[in-house]
Amino acid sequence: MKKVVLASASPRRQELLEQIYVNFVTIPSNVDETKINGEDPIDLVQKLALAKADDVAKRVGNSLVIGADTVVVYKDEVLGKPNSNAEAYEMLSKLRETEHQVITGFAIIDTNTLEQKIDYEMTKVIMKDFTDQDISDYIATGEPMDKAGGYAIQERGAVFVEKIDGSYSNVVGLPLSKLVINCKELGYQIV
Ligand SMILES: Cc1cn([C@H]2C[C@H](O)[C@@H](COP(=O)(O)OP(=O)(O)OP(=O)(O)O)O2)c(=O)[nH]c1=O
Incomplete structure (x- = not known):
């Protein structure tokens, strides 16, 4: 059986794969995300996901390597x-009382055949109204800093979320249902 390798430093992605009892190891990629651009958000997350998977695939043998990237899209932005508390504040002010999309791109590489699968998932998130003080208090917890859009739906950020339309795991960082389907299409049953 091929080894499943998660090319990620994100503890959330690890927890998601653990949630569905995938037997895997984690090897973070060394990709500099600032060096990669996309024509649009979907193109961007897919390119980043592939770059992460590819970077790790070069270092392992007989493996199925999974890379992913998550962004929040608000009105085409x-x-x-x-990068700072001020930036987190700006992001959360924009997302307040309105809707945005969370897009996760993922790439799967079979290191034996070099076959690849690249796909993405999009989830609509609607946030409720909250105060400036709520944002400041949230930022003071430190939670927003390593999260796309400055919030974590799986932690305290859940309080800001009124409803979502689509995959929950996609918002956290890995669309589990679609990921499993894509692995199956590559010939691997990971669950
Ligand atoms: C919107 C949202 C994002 N996130 C996280 C998922 C990702 O870890 C992060 C987006 O950053 P990414 O660049 O996608 O991932 P990463 O740098 O954390 O890890 P790696 O590149 O090594 O795989 O935002 C949440 O945890 N909860 C949320 O609700």
């Missing part, structure tokens, strides 16, 4: 991870 791509929001990645905030």
Whole structure:
């Protein structure tokens, strides 16, 4: 049986794969995300996901390597991870009382055949109204800093979310249903 390798430093992605009892190891990629551009958000997350998977695929044998990238899109603007508290504040002010999309691109590489699968999932998220103080208090927890769009739906950020339309795991960082389907299409049953 091929080894499943998650090319990610994200603890959320690890937890998601653990949730469905995939037997895997984690090897973070060394991709510099700032060096990759896309024509649109979907193109961007797919390119980043492939770059991450490819970087790790070069270092392992007999494996199925999975890379992913998540962004928040608000009115055509791509929001990645905030670089400062001020940026997190700006992002959350934009997302308040309105809807945005969370897009995760993922890539799967079979290191034996070099066959690849690249796909993405999009989830609509609607946030409720909240106060400036709510945003400041949330930022003070430190939670927004390593999360696309400056919030974590799986942690305290859940309080800001009124409803979602689509895959929940996609918002957290890996669309489990679609990922499993794509692995199956490559010939691997990972669950
Ligand atoms: C919107 C949202 C994002 N996120 C996280 C998922 C990702 O870890 C992060 C987006 O950053 P990414 O660049 O996709 O991933 P990463 O840098 O954390 O990890 P790696 O590149 O090594 O795989 O935002 C949440 O945890 N919860 C949320 O609700």
